[in-house]
Each structure stands twice: as structure tokens, then as C-alpha cells.
Amino acid sequence: MAEPATAEVADTDLIRRSWREPEAFAVLFDRHAPALHRYAARRLGPDSADDVVSEVFLAAFEHRQRYRLDQADARPWLYGIASNVIGKRRRAELSRYRAYVRGGVDPVEIGGGLVEEGVGTLAVNRPLVAALAGLRAGDRDALLLVAWVGLTYEEVAAALDIPVGTVRSRLNRARKKVRQALEGTDHG
């Protein structure tokens, strides 16, 4: 429930203010944590997403003095930290994808009562998820930051601390693999 007055404050101003008033960082949390949680949940499942959000914001708070004040939007910074935190759980992420490919449902979600997906959805999702599991970790990070977070190439470059040219080549490689999987020429 963000107040209109604070919703208009740029991330960079909130972070700067949090240098002397730590509570300003809570506004940043309220602004970005729900979407960041969703992103992590899509990669790792909802339970792990709780831990990822905790770890990302504690790390971000601790290092807020290092934030580049010329970046008005904190998402590249936060999702960059998230990519690293998720990277530590790579095996869990791959297990999740592979379980889905095998059974068509995420084992984590069975207990939660998620409705099974239709046959048509599965026909698309299975090769898609298999392709995700087969990508290099850095390629998957770049691809999902674009597809699921909506970051621009420049923002992905800032998030992953790599040149924009490298983002392009990672995305080209990842998109090609996913395309081939969807066309049935590569089943990862």
C-alpha cells in the first residue's frame, strides 16, 4: 500500500535517503519485492522465493551505499543480485525444470493444489522448460530477465555486469535454442 506521495519518489532518491534514514529502504522493498518474489517463484518455486527475496534485500540494504546514483530504476541492481542468489540454487532450479518435463507439474506445487495444465499448454511448455534447463546459466539469466522481468538489453547488461554486446550474443544463443525446442528440432 504505497502512499501516492512516496510512489513518485525515484528509487535512486529512496536509496540515497536510506543512507541516513534506513526506513526509506522499506519503501523500496514494498515497491519491488512482490514482483521479484514472482520472478524467483517462476524459477525456483514459491517456497524458495521467500528465501531469495530475504537474501536479495538484506544484501541490497547492506550495500546501499554502493548504489550508482545515476540509475533511477533500481530493478537492474536488485535483479542482478537476485540472479546471483538464484545462481547459488542452480541445482534446485534445474531439478524443478526436469521434474516438470517428466511429470508436467511442479512437485513443489502439487501440495499447493495448483490445477494441472491442459494438454495443449503442456505440449508447448514441456519443450520450453526442457530448453530452459539445457541453457547455460548466464544465457538463462539474460533470457529470463528479458522475458519475465521485461528489462532492456542495457538494463540486463547493468544487472549482470556484462557488456551489451555480450547480452545480445547470450540472448541470440538462448533464443535459438528455445526456438529449436519449440519447433521440435531440439529437445534439450
Next chain:
Amino acid sequence: MDELKELGRLWADMPEASEQDLAASRAALLSRAGMPQRPRPRIRFRRPALRVGLVGALATGLSAVIVAAQVGLLGAGSVANAQDLLKRASAAAAGQEELVPGPGQYVHTKMRVRKNLYTRDKATGKLPLTVVHGNEERWDPADANRPWLMREQSYAAEGPALRHLWDRGVVDILHEPSYCPGPRAYARLGDWPSDVGQVRAKLVAQVGEDPLSQWNELKRLVKESVVRPSLSAALYRVVAEVDGIELVPEVVDVAGRPGMAVAMDEGGGRRSELIFDRSTYRYLGERTVNVADVREDTPNGTITQPKGATTGTAVLGVELVPSLPAVSDKVSRMKIPC
């Protein structure tokens, strides 16, 4: 076939987290930051994030090389303006002994801190202010591949907050070595040039030409550069060129020491200051003072800071030590992976 679109549809019905889903993460953040907390609906501390038990106690010992070099009076007569004060401060810093840590050594910085804490008054729903006084110490490694430690302890407070909300005893946070987001102050600032022109160019490349952005970045660098006086000397010269700075002839730092300050009106009723000793012109610390009542809307409610409310840090000493001290058995570990 647009593979990005297909990918976008994958698990797109995953909902965003609710306030309740995020309650534990938010509470962990607020607790770390000493912020007021919402009434908690149902908090599951499934895993006490990042909290682990005792690590092997690290050998302690001091080989003190205290950098408290008294610099003689630099120039007679009163300080004319902010630029004059910074010129004297620059000369004082240039005369200080440079700390050169050997392999494995740490730069140990002791600071006094003054922070604001807001707690909710259950009867009125308001968020009254409590001013918290504490000590903060940092052990920065010369080598980026070593862990570093931050130790905090609050020792007094003025305001209605109950003691357990501001006094958590000695809080140790041990940061594991990692590549990202970069080395600590000593290792990082070691790469900075000490030439004024080069420092200015680096600053502009980082934050641009906006005076307030430059001022804020310089404040941060000045605070960190107590470990490297030759860089401080150059930074003060660059600060002198920032538009809008002014001299405040009589101030007191958060450790109670009298000084004079170079200040900038940040707008919104706040003025921030770099404070220097009145006779040696050594850097004492920084503080931010409300020059008017300040009201802010936060998700927790409206907070009001009265005119005169002050936060800041004061540097008490910098020294080289051979290793980290023994850490508390409740140490928090923080690792920024890359």
C-alpha cells in the same frame, strides 16, 4: 513462432507475493535496519536467514599504528569560507601518515553513530521518534579475498522506544569474501588516483555534473577515505569546487566534539555537513541536520522529524590490526555471491 512470447506465457499465472507472503522477508529487513515494524499477521521464520552459529574464534591482537597525527595549525587567522576550510583540511590530510597494511592486515575504523528510530505508539497509532546513540566498528581487509566485519552496539537512546527495540547488544555481521559487489573501502579506494584533476574526472564520470549528486558521492568517499588520507586531501579540493557549499563556523559532531563544517542545503528541510576540527582541520565526521520540521509519508505511516533532528557518524580512530577480532557467537554472515 515468437519464442519470447511463448516464454512470457510460461507460468505467467504465478501470482505476485501478497503482504503476508512477504511478511517474514520484510521483518528480517526491518530488523536488520532497526526500523519500526508493522503488526505481523503470521510470521514464519522458516529459516533464520543468514544466521549461523559460531565460527571459529579468530585470533585477536592489536598492532596499533594509530593515525591520530596532530597536524599543526595551518595558517593563522580565521577561516574565510568553505573553500578556505577545505584547503586547510586538504593540507592537513596531506600531512597525515598513510596507512599501508601488510599482507593479511586489516584497517580497523571506530565510529560513533547517531540514528533515528521510529516505533508505533499503540494508543495513538503515531510513529514517534527515538534518537539512538551507538558505536560502529569496521575491519576492512587490505586484500579483497578476505572476510570483513562490521560490529554495532547502541548504548543510549532519547525517546519513547522500549530498550529491547534499540539495544540488541553487540551485533556482529561477518561478510564473506566475494567478488561482487566489490572489495571493501581500502582495497577499492587503493585504485583511486590522488591527483585532484583525475579525482574530479572520475567523480564526474560516475555521477555527472549535478552538484547535489556530486556532493553526496563526495560525502560517501570522504567518509570511506579516512583509511587513505592522500585521497582525502584530493577529495577536499574537489569538494571545494562544488556549487552551493557553505561554511558553518560552529557545529558539534555526533561524538560531541566542536568543529566547523562545510555544508550543503539538500532541500526538503535538510542540510548535510562535513565536519572538521577547529584547530587541526582534521576530518571529524559527517552529519545531516533538519533545518525545518520534516514530514514524510512512509508505508508505516507519517513520520515527523523536528527541526534540529540530527543523524550522522563521527570517526574516532583508524588503525592497522593483524586480524579480525573474535566474533560474537550470534554473528550474522553475509555473502554477496557472484
